[in-house]
Amino acid sequence: MNFPADLRYTAHDEWCRLEGDVLVLGISDFAQDALGELVHIEFPDVGKVFAAGDEAAEVESVKAVAPVYSPVAGTVVAVNSALDGNEGDINSKPYASWLFKIKVADVSSVAAATLDAAAYQAKIAR
Amino acid sequence: MVPFAGFEMPVQYTGVIPEHLACRKSAGLFDVSHMGEVRVRGAKAEQALMWLVSNDVASTVPGQAQYNALCNDKGGVVDDLVIYRIAQDEFLICVNASNRAKDFAWLVEHNPFPGEVVFTDEGDDWAQLAIQGPNAVAICQKLANVDLAPIGTYRFTHGTFAGVAGCIIARTGYTGEDGFEVFIPVAAAGPVWDAILAAGADFGIVPVGLGARDTLRLESCYCLYGHELNDDTTPLQAGIGWITKLKKQGGFLGSAAIEARKATDDKKLVKLLIDGTRIARDGMPVLFEGQPVGHVTSGTRGPTLEKSIALAYLRNDLAKPGTRVVVDVRGKEAPAEVVANPFYKRS
Numbered sequence: 001m002n003f004p005a006d007l008r009y010t011a012h013d014e015w016c017r018l019e020g021d022v023l024v025l026g027i028s029d030f031a032q033d034a035l036g037e038l039v040h041i042e043f044p045d046v047g048k049v050f051a052a053g054d055e056a057a058e059v060e061s062v063k064a065v066a067p068v069y070s071p072v073a074g075t076v077v078a079v080n081s082a083l084d085g086n087e088g089d090i091n092s093k094p095y096a097s098w099l100f101k102i103k104v105a106d107v108s109s110v111a112a113a114t115l116d117a118a119a120y121q122a123k124i125a126r
Numbered sequence: 127m128v129p130f131a132g133f134e135m136p137v138q139y140t141g142v143i144p145e146h147l148a149c150r151k152s153a154g155l156f157d158v159s160h161m162g163e164v165r166v167r168g169a170k171a172e173q174a175l176m177w178l179v180s181n182d183v184a185s186t187v188p189g190q191a192q193y194n195a196l197c198n199d200k201g202g203v204v205d206d207l208v209i210y211r212i213a214q215d216e217f218l219i220c221v222n223a224s225n226r227a228k229d230f231a232w233l234v235e236h237n238p239f240p241g242e243v244v245f246t247d248e249g250d251d252w253a254q255l256a257i258q259g260p261n262a263v264a265i266c267q268k269l270a271n272v273d274l275a276p277i278g279t280y281r282f283t284h285g286t287f288a289g290v291a292g293c294i295i296a297r298t299g300y301t302g303e304d305g306f307e308v309f310i311p312v313a314a315a316g317p318v319w320d321a322i323l324a325a326g327a328d329f330g331i332v333p334v335g336l337g338a339r340d341t342l343r344l345e346s347c348y349c350l351y352g353h354e355l356n357d358d359t360t361p362l363q364a365g366i367g368w369i370t371k372l373k374k375q376g377g378f379l380g381s382a383a384i385e386a387r388k389a390t391d392d393k394k395l396v397k398l399l400i401d402g403t404r405i406a407r408d409g410m411p412v413l414f415e416g417q418p419v420g421h422v423t424s425g426t427r428g429p430t431l432e433k434s435i436a437l438a439y440l441r442n443d444l445a446k447p448g449t450r451v452v453v454d455v456r457g458k459e460a461p462a463e464v465v466a467n468p469f470y471k472r473s
Contacts, residue, residue, distance in 0.1 A: 036337070037143045039427040040403040040434075042458065058456075060405055062142040062427055063337055065456075084403070 001029045004095055008110065009120035010071045015095060016114060021107050022077060026098045027059060027068060027090065030124050035061040038087040043079040044100055050074060052113060057099050059090065071113040074102035128336070131223035133160040135336050142337035146429040149301055149342055150470075152330030153259035155322050156339060158307070159315065162226030163252045164233060166217040168243035175209065175217060177238050177378055180361055181369040186211040191280045191298050193369050195361040196229060197380030201387050202357040203364065205229050206349060208298060210282055218248075218294070218309075222351045236379060253315030255308050257322060258342075260472075261329035262305030268325040270295055274306070288321035290314040300339065302346030302470055344435065345428045345470035347397055353408055353423040354395055354437055360384045363439070365395045393420055393439045396464045398453070400434035403427070404460040406453040412438050412462075413452045419444055422453060428469050435469045436462070 007015045013031035017024045032038065042058035050056055050070040057068040057079075078101040083089060090097040104110060115123065127134045135157075138145060148154055166175065175183040179194040186192050188211050196204040205225040210218040221229045230247045237243055257266055267274050271286040274295070282296035287308050294309035310318050323331060334342075340350070349355050354364050361370040362384060372381050400406055406425035411418045425436030436453065444451065447466040452459050 036138065037141055040405055042404070062341060062429070063137060065405070065407075087403070 001033065002095075003029065003117040003121055005117045007095065008114035008116065010069065010114055011123065012067075012069045013124075014068060014071065016071065016110070018104075018107065018110055021104055023072065023074060023102050023104050023110060024098045025068070025070070025100060025102070026094060027066075028120070029094045031066070032091050032094045035059065035066055036063050037061055038090045041083055041087060041099065043081070044076045046076050046079060048076045050076070050102065052109065056102075059099070068099060070102060072102075072104050072109045073106070074104040077101050077103045130336065131160050131226070133223065135160065137337045138335040139333045142335070142341060143429045145332055145334040145338040146341050148330060148332040149259045149303060149334055149338065150430050151260070153257060153261040153265055153305070153326055153332075154301070154334035154338070155319070155326065155331055156256040156258065156334050157253075157319065158256050159253040159312070160223035161254050162221040162223055162229065162247070162249040163309070164219040164221060164230055165246040165248050166219060166243060167215065167246070168239065169215050170239045170242050171215050171217055174237055174239050174243040176374065177376065178233060178236060179207065179209065180371060180378055180381070182371045182374055183209060183211075183217075188213050189281055189283060191282055191296055193280075193366075195355075195366060195369060196232065197361065197378070197384065198357060199380055199383060200358070201360040201380050201383035203351070203355040203359065203361055204232050204357065206351055206355055206366070210294065210296065220254075225351060251312055253310045253312045253318075255310065255315070255319060255322060256299055256301075256305065257308070257326070257331070258299045258301040258303045258305035259331075260304065261326070261331070262303065265322065265326040265329050265331060266295070266306045266308070269321060288318040288325075290318055300348055301342040302348070302468075302472055303342075304472070340424075341426050341429055344424050344426050344437070345430055345468070347437065347468040349395075350424060359439070360387055360391060362388065363391055363394045392442055394442055394445050395423070396438055396440045396445045397467075397469065398422075398436040398438050398451070398462040399465045399469070400425075400436060400453060400460050400462040402460060403434055404453075404455045404458060405434055406436035406438070406455060406460060406462070411454045412440060413454055414441075414444055414449075419451065430470050433469070434460070440464070
């Protein structure tokens with residue numbers, strides 16, 4: 001499994017990357033492997049406002065459904081509709097398959113709410 | 127691996143979808159040793175089973191298998207079973223793993239000829255491996271010491287399989303594909319698994335876990351106990367009226383209740399083809415014009431169809447093919463249509 005060092009990770013197995021004040025978010029290699037072949041994504045509406053820790057999306061495989069949380073407060077500015085019908089891309093390229101982007105309320109909140117690759121790997125190894 | 131009825135079983139080996147598609151296109155190997163087996167012996171064994179189960183057991187001949195429901199006195203289903211007629215006075219019943227103890231106790235308790243007809247729980251004596259798919263017959267023929275071609279659907283033979291004597295080789299299954307289920311004396315089962323994988327390597331065989339076992343049966347609209355079948359719902363409601371012989375001589379345990387409930391039972395099992403990719407899961411409400419009219423019993427994305435499919439109990443008046451309903455998927459709407467035919471039927 002692969003955990004790029006230039007990304008941040010959450011305790012709920014999302015990966016994210018700050019681009020200015022926009023947080024790009026998907027699910028980690030560990031998460032896609034645990035869920036198996038993904039077949040449906042429930043995207044949030046663009047414009048929706050989340051508090052830190054809110055459930056923002058759902059990813060569903062043949063086996064199970066899992067919530068995707070927003071680690072910080074913000075507003076949805078884009079969803080990756082290109083994954084509709086191509087949900088398997090999340091399995092094959094989890095870090096290229098972002099789910100949604102949120103304009104974060106406070107950029108400094110991201111670091112505290114997420115883990116670096118080493119800390120995340122240590123967490124999932126437990 | 128997940129615990130299942132006292133067994134540790136794999137949900138998948140490589141992935142639900144590739145395993146499913148391999149079974150449809152070439153062959154799949156399933157370890158279904160968790161299934162229970164009950165031996166029935168006695169001169170009145172046929173008579174006993176005619177009372178205990180729903181189908182016409184008396185119509186079978188040795189070497190024939192038959193699908194049956196075991197019903198309670200309220201007309202609900204205790205379990206669904208396959209009964210293998212070994213001899214005129216001997217049968218082997220294959221029961222669901224999760225119902226093994228319940229079924230055995232039920233059969234013994236309701237045996238109309240105690241002392242004359244003897245039930246023996248052989249669940250610990252048998253392993254069961256299923257080889258299913260278009261290449262299954264060719265693979266099995268490499269391993270069996272008997273000619274398999276003459277064995278028709280729902281027929282079986284005794285034979286030596288992969289060098290193991292005393293196996294039951296049955297042309298039955300739970301996938302919608304052609305193939306065999308082989309009952310193997312339990313101590314010899316491990317090497318047989320390996321022998322099947324080796325014999326099937328050139329035929330594209332893959333091991334298949336519980337996940338694809340469920341998607342395969344669901345595409346073919348086979349009932350699963352605990353989902354479509356339960357202690358409260360009659361076999362008629364579940365759409366297995368074809369094994370429910372209400373008019374057989376003397377009836378059967380539960381037949382009077384099933385007959386009586388025909389007039390008042392207000393829901394039946396339907397097949398739902400769902401728009402979009404949302405997946406309906408067991409227990410989700412089904413709505414018609416905003417009102418709850420039933421619930422989903424099983425649902426998945428059918429890997430062969432690449433569509434979202436489900437089975438659901440709906441109000442009788444809405445069970446007509448073409449009816450449009452909505453599944454409430456965690457508060458989101460998944461529009462769906464009642465369809466007449468199974469989602470998959472092999473050509």
